[in-house]
Amino acid sequence: MPPMTSTEPVGLRAQKKLETRQAISDHATRLFIERGFDATTIADIASAARVAKMTVTNYFPRKEDLALDHADAFVASLAGTVAARSPGQSAVAALHDAFREALATRNPVLGFSGRPFARMVAESTVLVARLRELHEKREEALAELLAAEAREAGGGRPGAGRTGEAGPSGADELTPYLAAAQIGGVHRALFQELQRRSVAGESEESIAAAVAPAAEAAFAQLTRALGDYAVRPQPPAAADGADKEADKEADEDDEADNS
Secondary structure (H helix, E strand, O other): OOOOOOOOOHHHHHHHHHHHHHHHHHHHHHHHHHHOOOOOOHHHHHHHHOOOHHHHHHHOOOHHHHHOOOHHHHHHHHHHHHHOOOOOOOHHHHHHHHHHHHHHHOOHHHOOOOHHHHHHHHOOHHHHHHHHHHHHHHHHHHHHHHHHHHHHHOOOOHHHOOOOOOOOOOOOOOHHHHHHHHHHHHHHHHHHHHHHHHHOOOOHHHHHHHHHHHHHHHHHHHHHHHOOOOOOOOOHHHHHHHHHHHHHHHHHHHHHHHO
């Protein structure tokens, strides 16, 4: 018998997959909160979602992924923000703006999760270890992006990476990794404070109000250390225009002095 070919639109199939994935995640989260992460099995989740165990593992290869289903967005968050920063904006400035926005919108990737979920995570050594791993991966992703940008700015010279020579601005080979460690450390500490307050049962409004001044102080320290680092260059046309404007102003000043 020849294989069956589907005439179902690709968009509809993709939507159904997303709905199945979300349903599995929702049932898993409910069971984790009710029973605890360690006491809940993949079979329990499959039964609740009315799918096969293999379907669950196809969507979520690791049990931890069922609880921390924002893991991909979390790992990519810092590097993604820096990659999208505006010309003339530094990495720290872009991340500061993004943190303020995430705090204002109570973004779950930032750490807003509610007391039941936060307690469930805190009570599982497996999830605590997984979170630690995700923080490390997020920092590594940011470091690799900053290193790649440094290499590009240096015309691909090995010194702009990690080979032991100075980069294009005299920066040491380790600068992107040291910068990422400082930035990642601030985000990790703020995330942990959000989680601690969530476990304690504070409201999201109370948490945001308490974390905001701490975040501002932390980013002020980062700005003092890294405010001039990883500033996205202006486009060539804009840079040329700025140079011409500066030359024009200098010529006008010379004419005024000579008159």
